[in-house]
Structures are given as structure tokens and as C-alpha cells.
Amino acid sequence: MEADAQKFTITIQGLAVLSAIPLVGFALWSDYYGRRLEKLKTEKEGFDKELESARIRLASVSVIIFQLILLFGSVELRRSHALAVNGILVSAVLIQGWMQALAERKLGLPQANLKEQFKRNLLGLLWISTSVLGYITVVLACTALFGWFGQVLGVSKAAGFIFTSVGAISGLIGGMALNFALAPIHLRKLIPSTPLEAEYPILAEHCRQAFRSCGLATPALLLMAATNSRGTTAFISGFRWGRGPFRPALFISRELIEKLTPAEVQAVIFHEMAHVLLNHMAKRFLFSSSLVAGLTIAGVALTLLANRIFPADATTQQLTSILALISFFGAFRWIGHQSQKQEVEADYFAVTRLTVDLKVFAATLRKLDNLNGVNPDHSGRMHPSTELRIAVLEHVLGSPKLNKIKSDQDSDQRAA
Ligand SMILES: [Zn+2]
Structure with missing residues (x-):
């Protein structure tokens, strides 16, 4: 005892x-x-x-x-x-x-007091943990189900391994589909917000009209609380065909409405609308799924190979874990590249198809960077730099402002 x-x-x-x-x-x-x-x-x-x-x-x-x-x-x-x-x-x-x-x-x-922020962080962390648990559950359930199916069929050990791998891939993709579909709800839980309608009914009506005129269902229109840490911004989440609880959600920060002109606010909203019209979320899901499936298949192939070279179980297991980690972080990187490309696509679509004025759009992007204290030449993981976005548009559209940008770049190069 x-x-x-x-x-x-x-x-x-x-x-x-x-x-x-x-x-x-x-x-x-x-x-x-x-x-x-x-x-x-x-x-x-x-x-x-x-x-x-x-x-x-x-x-x-x-x-x-x-x-x-x-x-x-x-x-x-x-x-x-x-x-x-x-x-x-x-x-x-x-x-x-x-x-x-x-x-x-x-x-x-700008923040609420520490107690309120602590409460919000905690709820956010719990929500993220729940999502992670949900994802892991889907992966494990699919893997177990396929493994069990293989056993019922009485397949060989090698075939059983393939069954389990197919189960794991299905689980990874299924869990991802669930997370993508739940993204609007996920963000609503994490970002404190109120209905846009309550404080800015005219803007809300403009948004509804804009989405309707493009044949899109109106997303949930949300005003981010002043305490959000995202700064002056707007973004949209959700699949184009999402309805009910899965319908897309458009988040707008109060500073964006207050500090930008109506034409600039419209430019931002049209850029977000372009993301929905171009099915960017669905493309991101398909790309991520293919990436995960491809990397997992490659991982399984390598594991099988390793099994032959190192028959000891422990080595193979370690190798599998390492490969899984590489796939996970590799996928994140590639998704970042895709996201950058999608930003440029949405810009182009907003200017050429949704009639956003290029000058207004360029001014809006620069103003947002200025308000957010972001260097306009700095590219993020998901966003290309503002100056690059503007330069691409001007180049593609053959805008006469190309010279100005060129000289800006020259001076930046000198500075660097
Ligand atoms: Zn965007």
C-alpha cells in the first residue's frame, strides 16, 4: 500500500x-x-x-x-x-x-480591464481546446473505424495498415471540413462582437444590398468590440453556400467605420465580398485537404519503407510522429502562400468586377497600414505587403501611377 x-x-x-x-x-x-x-x-x-x-x-x-x-x-x-x-x-x-x-x-x-480580458482569454482557450479535441476525435474515430473495418474483412497486416492510413486521412480531411464549416461560429466565439445593425443600420443595409446584388446570401454582419486586438480591419469567414449557423460572418472594426471615408469602407467590404465570390474558403479547404492527404500518403509510404529498413517498431513510430509534425507545419506554410495569392486575386476582382476605384483602393490600403502601425512594405504570412498589392494592380491594369510606385520602391531599396 x-x-x-x-x-x-x-x-x-x-x-x-x-x-x-x-x-x-x-x-x-x-x-x-x-x-x-x-x-x-x-x-x-x-x-x-x-x-x-x-x-x-x-x-x-x-x-x-x-x-x-x-x-x-x-x-x-x-x-x-x-x-x-x-x-x-x-x-x-x-x-x-x-x-x-x-x-x-x-x-x-485599447483594452478592457485585466479581469475581463482574463475571462475572455480563458473562454477563447477553452473554445480552441474544444475545437482541437473535436478534431482529434474525428481523426481517431475515422482511423479506428477503418481499422475495425479491415479487421472485420480479415485483411492482411499490410492491407490493415493501408486501411488505417486511409482512415487517418479521411479523419484529417473530415476534421478539417468541420473546422472550415464552423469557422464563422469559431470566430464569433473568439472575437467579442455585436450586430452591426444595432449601431450602424445604414452601413448594414448597404452591406446587405451589396451582397444581394452579387447574388450572395447576406453574411452575419458583426461589429468588433473596441477591445479587439486586431486593429482597424475587416474580414470575412465562411463558405459561400453556408447557411444558418454556418453562414459567412463579416467582421468590421469600429475604427474602420469611424476613420475611413464611406468610399474606403465600401472598398474594404467589396474586397471581402470578392473573397466569397471567388470561393476562396472552399479553395483553401480543397488545397489544405489535398496537401494533408498527399503528405500523409507520402508519410505512409516512407513509414512502410522505414519498416523494411528498421524492423524495430520504436524507430518506425518515431519516424511517423516526425513526419506527421512536418506535414502539419509544412501545410501551414503552403496555406500561407495560397492566402497571399488569394489576397491579390480578391484585390483584382474588387477593382475590375466590383468597380472599386483603384485610387480609392490604394489609398485605403495605405491608410489601414498607417492606422495599424504596419510597415506598407512588410509582407505578413497571409498578406502580401500593401505596396506589393498596389504595384501588382497597377501593373496588371496598366495604370499611369506605375511610375510613382517605382520611385517609391527605388527609395525603399536605397533605404534597405
Ligand atoms: Zn483579403
């Missing part, structure tokens, strides 16, 4: 230490990050608040995913000592929510 109790204490302590490692890591990173932000603030160019905020969230989500892995990995311990294990992990999530709130404060964005 005593030995058992001692073993339990050691295991729980081990779990607590494991759970604390990413928290300490985040705290150290956050401290370093705060100092880096202070330095950036003093520099002329400023920094992209949206990008920095996304970085903090990504770091925070990584910590939560680590905690979820611990939760999954401690099934037996959880069964015997549910209170202690769940207590450790819930505390870790709470501490993470608090640290994220502190880290986001360093960005110096």
Missing part, C-alpha cells in the same frame, strides 16, 4: 512538473517578448499589432495543446486519481489564460 501511495505521489509530481514546464517556458518567452516589444515601440517603423497578437495566441495555444496531450497521455492516472490530475491541468489552463492576458497587455492595445 505504502509503495503504491509513494508511486502515486511521484507520478503526480511528475505530471505537475511536466505541466509546469511549458508554463515556465511561456513566462520566460513573454518576458523576453515584452522587452522586444518595448524596443520595437521606440523604433520608427512600429510593429504589426495583429501579427504580434497572433504570435502571443499561437504560443499560448501551443501550451494548451501540450496540456491536452498530457491529458490524453495520462488516461490511467486520470482514471485512478481524477481529482489530482484534472486539478493540475485545469490550474495550468487558468494560469496560462492569466499569463496570456498579461502578455497581450504589453501590446498596448
Whole structure:
């Protein structure tokens, strides 16, 4: 009995230490990050608040995913000592929510008080965790189902492996489809917002008319709360054919409406509408799915090969995990490239088909960068730089303003 109790204490302590490692890591990173932000603030160019905020969230989500892995990995311990294990992990999530709130404060964005922000972060983290769990469940369920099917058919070991792999791919794509379809709801949970109609009924009516005139269903029109960390912006989420709870959602920040002229606001909304008309979300889903399926098949092929070369199970398992990780992050990179291309496509469509004036559009993009403290020559992971977007439009449309941009680029090159 005593030995058992001692073993339990050691295991729980081990779990607590494991759970604390990413928290300490985040705290150290956050401290370093705060100092880096202070330095950036003093520099002329400023920094992209949206990008920095996304970085903090990504770091925070990584910590939560680590905690979820611990939760999954401690099934037996959880069964015997549910209170202690769940207590450790819930505390870790709470501490993470608090640290994220502190880290986001360093960005110096207009914010609600710490308590409200902590509450929002926590709800956001819980929602993300639920989505991740949902995704993992779909993947595991599909893999198990296909594996079981193979067993029922009494196939060979090699064929069984292929069955399981097909199940895993279906699960990955199914989980992705679910996440894509749920994206509008997902964002509504994460970004505090109110119906646009309540405060800007005329703008809401203009939006409805614009979407109707293009044969699109009106998306949910949402005004982001002033405390959002995304700055002066607008974006749309959801499939073109999404209806009911899955219908697209158009988010607009208050600053965008207040600081831009009506023509500039319209230019932004038409750009977002172009994304829907060009089926960008569906294309992103298809591309991501093909990428995941392709990478998984390549991974399976390599694993089979490795199995021949290293018959020991452990090596193959490690290789599979590494390949899965590479596929995951590789897919993110490629999706970023696609997103950049889609931005340019949406710009072109808005100007040529939705009659947005090029001059107004260029002025809007530059104004947004200025308001958000973004360097117009800086390309993000998902967006090409403003000057590049304008230069592409001017080049394709043969605009006479090409010379001006060229000289701007020259001076930038000199500066660089
Ligand atoms: Zn866009």
C-alpha cells in the first residue's frame, strides 16, 4: 500500500512538473517578448499589432495543446486519481489564460480591464481546446473505424495498415471540413462582437444590398468590440453556400467605420465580398485537404519503407510522429502562400468586377497600414505587403501611377 501511495505521489509530481514546464517556458518567452516589444515601440517603423497578437495566441495555444496531450497521455492516472490530475491541468489552463492576458497587455492595445480580458482569454482557450479535441476525435474515430473495418474483412497486416492510413486521412480531411464549416461560429466565439445593425443600420443595409446584388446570401454582419486586438480591419469567414449557423460572418472594426471615408469602407467590404465570390474558403479547404492527404500518403509510404529498413517498431513510430509534425507545419506554410495569392486575386476582382476605384483602393490600403502601425512594405504570412498589392494592380491594369510606385520602391531599396 505504502509503495503504491509513494508511486502515486511521484507520478503526480511528475505530471505537475511536466505541466509546469511549458508554463515556465511561456513566462520566460513573454518576458523576453515584452522587452522586444518595448524596443520595437521606440523604433520608427512600429510593429504589426495583429501579427504580434497572433504570435502571443499561437504560443499560448501551443501550451494548451501540450496540456491536452498530457491529458490524453495520462488516461490511467486520470482514471485512478481524477481529482489530482484534472486539478493540475485545469490550474495550468487558468494560469496560462492569466499569463496570456498579461502578455497581450504589453501590446498596448485599447483594452478592457485585466479581469475581463482574463475571462475572455480563458473562454477563447477553452473554445480552441474544444475545437482541437473535436478534431482529434474525428481523426481517431475515422482511423479506428477503418481499422475495425479491415479487421472485420480479415485483411492482411499490410492491407490493415493501408486501411488505417486511409482512415487517418479521411479523419484529417473530415476534421478539417468541420473546422472550415464552423469557422464563422469559431470566430464569433473568439472575437467579442455585436450586430452591426444595432449601431450602424445604414452601413448594414448597404452591406446587405451589396451582397444581394452579387447574388450572395447576406453574411452575419458583426461589429468588433473596441477591445479587439486586431486593429482597424475587416474580414470575412465562411463558405459561400453556408447557411444558418454556418453562414459567412463579416467582421468590421469600429475604427474602420469611424476613420475611413464611406468610399474606403465600401472598398474594404467589396474586397471581402470578392473573397466569397471567388470561393476562396472552399479553395483553401480543397488545397489544405489535398496537401494533408498527399503528405500523409507520402508519410505512409516512407513509414512502410522505414519498416523494411528498421524492423524495430520504436524507430518506425518515431519516424511517423516526425513526419506527421512536418506535414502539419509544412501545410501551414503552403496555406500561407495560397492566402497571399488569394489576397491579390480578391484585390483584382474588387477593382475590375466590383468597380472599386483603384485610387480609392490604394489609398485605403495605405491608410489601414498607417492606422495599424504596419510597415506598407512588410509582407505578413497571409498578406502580401500593401505596396506589393498596389504595384501588382497597377501593373496588371496598366495604370499611369506605375511610375510613382517605382520611385517609391527605388527609395525603399536605397533605404534597405
Ligand atoms: Zn483579403
